[in-house]
Amino acid sequence: MITDQFILNKKTAKNEYGADRKSDNPKRSVVKSISWRIIGTIDTILISWLVTGTLMVALSIGIVELVTKMVLYFFHERIWNTISWGR
Secondary structure, three states: OHHHHHHHOOOOOEOOOOOEOOOOOHHHHHHHHHHHHHHHHHHHHHHHHHHHOOHHHHHHHHHHHHHHHHHHHHHHHHHHHOOOOOO
């Protein structure tokens, strides 16, 4: 249980990257990021299609959203890497 880890201060096993087993390896993180971005873009396309009634406009919005969200996320992560709060 979670409380056992705090009380007993158990050591966690390390994976091949030297990280705790509880954390994802980099490949898994990349796949999760891509799959989440696909889900988010499909959501945007569907909502845009419902609002506009035009599939081509919805696809255009989805493509623009895909690119802008990836760029924004990159800078968001870089900024958070400079913040020491919570580490």
